[in-house]
Each structure stands twice: as structure tokens, then as C-alpha cells.
Amino acid sequence: MAHHHASLEFLLSRASTDNLVEPPPKGDQLRDILSAALRAPDHGRMRPWRYTVIKGKHREAFAQVVLEAMDRQEPDAPAAKKAKRRDRFSSMPMIIALGMHIEPDGKIPVIEQEMSVAAGAMNVLNALHAEGFGGIWVTGAFSEDRALLETLGLKEPHRLAGFLFVGTPEKPVEGRKRADVDDYMAIWKGEPVTFGADAG
Known part of the structure; x- marks a missing residue:
């Protein structure tokens, strides 16, 4: 096994979990975790990130909003x-x-704005891990419900990339065995490449 710098070892140890208990991050710690999102690549400085935090007594009311969205979408x-x-x-x-604050007619292609939101979400997951918390990214058809989007401050044409469930891991997170990176990388030497992952 190659020797890794501690920072790389940390990244390789991150895994998603929904076995989460109190407490979640709060105050300046939460601000710092979300600030990591704003370090994501952002072509054109579009700043498409919009984060709405739901916690405490408001979770039950929001769960009802999600159910109503499900009734409409699913x-x-x-x-x-x-x-x-x-x-x-x-x-x-x-x-x-x-939240994804998208400008469809902006100077930057929509897919690049969406990728910036996704990169920001990954930074949040890594920052949570760095601070001893855990999380998992979830989506669903209900996430496209316009009434749900409106309550999250996302007017047309803005959308959602899903939700992060966040908290303290109930037990040590053991990541599933990862795929072999050799199947997902190739060295280009002037000829078309092939990937082990695509074989068969």
C-alpha cells in the first residue's frame, strides 16, 4: 500500500452514511463547513450555490411539505x-x-453551473467528514416540485440538486469496498483509449 499524505488518507476514508444522530454542526462550525462549498470551481463567478438549512422543531413541518410534494409528483x-x-x-x-441558482441565458452553460453546485456539495461532505460529522446526499422526483422549490426560495428557473442529511455518525463509518481505479483511468498515448469498466 502506497504511503499517503494525511490529507489524501482523509479523503480516501470518507463514505456516506445515514446512520446519523445528534448533534449536527451549528454556529460558526456550520458556516465554515458551508464556506468550503464556495471554494468549488465556479466558471464565470456565477455563484449558483443556495443552501437552506432545516433543523430542530422545523423538521416535522418540512417533512409534511415533502409528503405533499410526493403526492403531486409521485x-x-x-x-x-x-x-x-x-x-x-x-x-x-x-x-x-x-439549491441551484441557475441562469439559463447566462454566459456560462447550464451544465457548468450545475457541476459547480455538485462540486460544492462534495466539498460540504468532505468538510463534514473533516469536522467529525457524517452525511448522505439524497434526491427524488419530489425535489422537482415547484411548491417545494418556492418554499426553499427557489423561484423558476432555479432548481434543487437534492438534500444532504447531516449529523454525527452513530458508529464508525466503514466505507463499502471501492471499485478498482485502474478500471476507470487510462493513459492516452496518441491512440483511442479503452476502460476496464466498459469491458464485456
Whole structure:
């Protein structure tokens, strides 16, 4: 095993978890974690990040907003799926909505604005890990519900990249075995490359 600098070892040790308990980050610590998002690549300085934090007594009310959005966007969703979503949104220590403030007619392609939001979310997950917290990124069709977006301050054409559930890991996070990077990288030497991941 190669010797890694401690910072790289830290990045390699991050894994998502939804086994989360109190406390979540708060105050200046939360501000610093979200500030890490603003260090993401941002072509054209579009600053597309918009973070809405839901915590404490407001989680239950927001879980109801999510259920109403599900009723509109996923009317055939099984009752068990709705119950699980209500439970998760009302019981996770903290929820961070990943707003995307998109300018469709701006000078920067929309996909680059979206990628900046995604890069910001990854920075948040890494910053949470650095501070001893955990998180998981979740999405669903309900995230496209216009009424839900409006309550999060996201008017048309702005959208959501999903939500981060945030808290303290209930037990040490053991990441699943990662894929072999050799299947996902190639060295270009003047000829078209192939990837092991695409074989077969």
C-alpha cells in the first residue's frame, strides 16, 4: 500500500452514511463547513450555490411539505415509501437543501453551473467528514416540485440538486469496498483509449 499524505488518507476514508444522530454542526462550525462549498470551481463567478438549512422543531413541518410534494409528483408511491421519507425528513439531525441558482441565458452553460453546485456539495461532505460529522446526499422526483422549490426560495428557473442529511455518525463509518481505479483511468498515448469498466 502506497504511503499517503494525511490529507489524501482523509479523503480516501470518507463514505456516506445515514446512520446519523445528534448533534449536527451549528454556529460558526456550520458556516465554515458551508464556506468550503464556495471554494468549488465556479466558471464565470456565477455563484449558483443556495443552501437552506432545516433543523430542530422545523423538521416535522418540512417533512409534511415533502409528503405533499410526493403526492403531486409521485402519486402512485407506496405508503411505505412515503412513511420512510416522512420519518427521515422529520428525524435526521439536520437537512441541507442544495439549491441551484441557475441562469439559463447566462454566459456560462447550464451544465457548468450545475457541476459547480455538485462540486460544492462534495466539498460540504468532505468538510463534514473533516469536522467529525457524517452525511448522505439524497434526491427524488419530489425535489422537482415547484411548491417545494418556492418554499426553499427557489423561484423558476432555479432548481434543487437534492438534500444532504447531516449529523454525527452513530458508529464508525466503514466505507463499502471501492471499485478498482485502474478500471476507470487510462493513459492516452496518441491512440483511442479503452476502460476496464466498459469491458464485456
